[in-house]
Amino acid sequence: MLQQIEGSAAVAQAVATCRPQVIAAYPITPQTHIVEGLGDMVRRGEVGNCEFLNVESEFGAMSVCIGSSAAGARTYTATSSQGMLFMMEAVYNASGMGLPIVMTVGNRAIGPPINIWNDWSDSMAARDAAWIQLFVENNQQAADVHVQAFRLAEAVSLPVMVCMDGFILTHAYTRVDVPEQADVDRFLPAFEPRQVLDPAAPITMGAMVGPEAFAEVRFLAHYKQLEALDLIPAHAAEFGQIFGRDSGGLLKSFAAEDKDTVVVTMGSVVGTLKSVLAEMRADGNSIGLLSIRSYRPFPKQQLCDALAGAKRVVVFEKSLAVGMGGILAADVRMALANLSIPVYSVIGGLGGRPITSVNLRRMLDKGVADELEEPHFHDLDVDVVHRELERLRDIQRPGPSAESILRDVAGAHGATGKSA
């Protein structure tokens, strides 16, 4: 049903139609509205036979999910940022045990400096945790992809993160056609666990594995993700037939075919980029956009095919591997390793820094002219950075940069004072 609705509420309603049986809830901004919404629906009896647990931490949340999923219940939770880090040991455990848990990540920066706003640091921190990671561009996809996520998780026995930009999507009121129960029931069969803790057929889960079999276990996790490369588009196609919408899939081209320059990105910035690139095309530029919707598994071959004709690629991402550069850019470069296409790495939107049409256009004008340095920090306040670097040169043990930069940005001088 079409609604003007907050992204979190749309996700909560979509998850409810998936008939979850256990939900673990722990508050962390910006995902909190999702579990609040689900808790309310469970209390009102709108989610069927569902257990909603207010747990004591994110580590507890994921651990409850591990137990309930192993007991054969369809299981859901949500987290963000520091919460993801706090549950990380259990995040790896859930995937290692092949438990099809679905978790929303309301993508948020990781501190310090503590910051509640959007970037992808949390999802990227779990990049190698063997979870499937699906990124969504808008709240319609956020709602839809959760339905697909349960189907996928249970099909391959791997947990799935649905990654949606914090605040930009979680808190945005937009028009969403929230999936109808009858349609979801057609698309998503009841959960039939591959293995379950059942006294009638006792099994041991989580045994200790030594060098003789560990590599094989890891290989099979990788293999299952590669299987998902086939299932994700198949599920998206089936979803499209039932719901009449394009949601999910591995990647999506927005006029990327036969373009000299292709911008590659993920998540909500796709919306802004689409309008910027339309404007640039109208100005005579040959430029298109490719949105990666499945980050793990990473669609290397599909990406390579889609970019084979490009003269340059600009990867825009809200994540940074400190000491190395762009994380998504590194993956794109690996996918294009056999093609000699220059790939520019652009890192922006960190900690919720606004990404605007104006600053994107400025950056992309440099991009199409091959003038971007490696890596390019989008919309960086170069003056602030230079002043801090100058200060660092004069002091041997300067302490944390965050405080002096804040002082500088706030204009309370002393930041450039040598006596600091």
Place this chain on the structure above:
Amino acid sequence: MSRTPDSQQRVKFYQTGTFTVGNRLLDDAQRTVQASVERANSLDSGHRACQGCGEALGARYVVDAALRAADDKLVAANATGCLEVFTTPYPESAWRLPWIHSLFGNAPAVGAGIAAGLRARGIDDVRVLAQGGDGGTTDIGMGCLSGMFDRNDDVFYVCYNNQAYMNTGVQRSSQTPPAARTATTTVAGSEPGNELGTGKSVPLIAMAHGIPYVATASVHDLHDLELKVARAMEFHGARYLEVFVPCPLGWGSKPADTIKVARLATQSGMFPLFEAEYGEITATTKIRTRSPVDEYLKLQRRFAHVFQPGNEHQLEALRQVAERNIRRFDLVADTEDSA
């Protein structure tokens, strides 16, 4: 067979001069059976526990008693630790019940998740046991444990307390007694062994949550252990049992002395046995013949240094632990005049 509340009538043990418990003097129904075709043997032979392992013995009796109480419909969540490692070296498993190991510090939450999952699936006759050592329970698992207690999740949690991190090579835990030597509280410097004035009582912390049932038990009294497990299984909601399990390797005691060491811990007042319901103590096991603390300590190399000149204050501190327990839990039988 599930025990009815009638069976909660406390059994009085008859002890002989050699401290053996008079199993044969009990009713058939109340005897502890070591070997029987009817016994679940849920922790099967062939596991890799050390000789004289108190935890293996305790776990075997706990799980079997819980299985009996649950009519064999029991699922177990296990914390990382000795019990996990010595029972499940892939591809072998010593467990004959559905069993899951997840992480070191999350067994209470995994148990809570299993209970929630079963409830959501409409399965109301399968019970949940969660278990771990003292490190996994009272240190790294404390947050999850307290959360499980707070929510009153339908989980019976059993902590096998051997007073240090044995699986990683005997490091100090919050359950390590004063002055005890571990690999991280070595016998070095002016205050050898574990610092005095540290540690915590998790049974008392559990009671502060007001959960239905809390108890302590020890492997030297398996009747009592089984009765407490059976009692715990009569309740729904969060329940906590702490079992005293000597570790010959970590404590420097003889494997053959495990039961003796455990008995002396109770008889000296070092490990009080009690039960509590909804935050109130309902029963304590009285000490009939009080043993000197020194006798308990002398069987363990981890305390050898407290008998060295210059460490008298450490020995005194350990004696005071027993004194305090005896006062606090009123452990000495009325018929006997203590100190």
